[in-house]
Amino acid sequence: MLQASLLPLGNQEILTDCVYDFYGLRLAASGVDSKIKIFRLNESTGEWAFEHEWKAHDAPITKLSWAHPEHGSVIASASFDRTVKIWQENPGQSTSSQSRWTEKAIMTGARGSVRSIEFAPSVFGLKIASIATDSLLRVYECLEIYSASSWQLIEEIDVLTLGNPPNPPSPALASATPTHLPMNLEEGSPPYASSIHRPSTPTTLSSPIGSLSAPGGIAGSNREADSGWCLSWCKDKWQGEAIAVGAGPEAVIKIVSLPPAPQSPILLATLKHTSSDLRDKDYPVSCVSWAPTAGRSYHLIATGSKDTYVRIWKVSSKLNANGQLASSGDETSEEWEVRQVGEFEDHKSNVARLEWNITGTVLSSAGDDGQIRLWKSISNIWQRIGSFNTHHAVEEVLDNQDDVMQSI
The missing domain is CATH 2.130.10.10 (YVTN repeat-like/Quinoprotein amine dehydrogenase)
Incomplete structure (x- = not known):
């Protein structure tokens, strides 16, 4: 119990x-x-x-x-x-x-x-x-x-x-985003080279804080409250190093592959948040959690947004017989297929935190409403299996709580 x-x-x-x-x-x-x-x-x-x-x-x-x-x-x-x-x-x-x-x-x-x-x-x-x-x-x-x-x-x-x-960076853009320093472009570099900087020499990071630059800013927004920053590593060692990351006011999570140097990081897929209630704007992603694969042939990624929704995504990578990413030959195309398999608005407030259990079968979500909710796929349908809050401990666990808890 x-x-x-x-x-x-x-x-x-x-x-x-x-x-x-x-x-x-x-x-x-x-x-x-x-x-x-x-x-x-x-x-x-x-x-x-x-x-x-x-x-x-x-x-x-x-x-x-x-x-x-x-x-x-x-x-x-x-x-x-x-x-x-x-x-x-x-x-x-x-x-x-x-x-x-x-x-x-x-x-x-x-x-x-x-x-x-x-x-x-x-x-x-x-x-x-x-x-x-x-x-x-x-x-x-x-x-x-x-x-x-x-x-x-x-x-x-x-x-x-x-x-x-x-x-090419324009003077207007440069002045609008002072914290985004221009990156040098090399002739013949892939489309993502402008976003990537790989340090050429090792840097030992153990010194005091020292001087700090001006506060960071986001284009089109003067308030950090209007944006979100989050990340989560892929837990599958056979997939290689990959990170799901969201930043700023964008209502997307980007999945980035980090191959060994000197290869450049690759954008594998984009999880695009589109509000289903026809709201007049998209809301930034506030949290993301990549589930352990536990032998599955696909990945599960959960995202929480300031539009109050918890979303669960099924992400399938394209691997060849050697277990390596199969390249489509088009440097601008994304390598992974993405499908949304769950969407819930039970928190009715900003979703602040997401965590998977060790097998990647049960998701917990915490919102600004003070509630923690549990989600599980039953007969291939994701649904809420229980909830509790910080004031009254266990608030609600559904009738099948014994079966549910044994499966967690």
């Missing part, structure tokens, strides 16, 4: 993010007080106990991410102070949280607040992707895995222009 317990947060005003570790036995939480709190589950009682706390940033934290345990106890944090920080636990140190969790690296390249981060599947090494309000997708790789230090920027992609035909 569905059960709930309360975290001992003390006087914490507002939580901004919380995330489980790989085993679901520890929980990292962050808030507007710029601190990270660690809780541990007592498996015998089912209660969560406070373990550690430390101040991690100079501004509210936006996102947290745990690395795979084969890399040790490593947490990444992103913040409105435009940085991503890597923290590593030292169990042999004193019980003081500040000394037990050590800052190993700091990424300072963002020209806006960093809104989403996520570690790559461990099969690809210790890598992390971030998206900031400058709408640049950045991928970093750790060069010293065991110490979690010395990180290198290996990809930097302008999500807003990714997949668009290259056009």
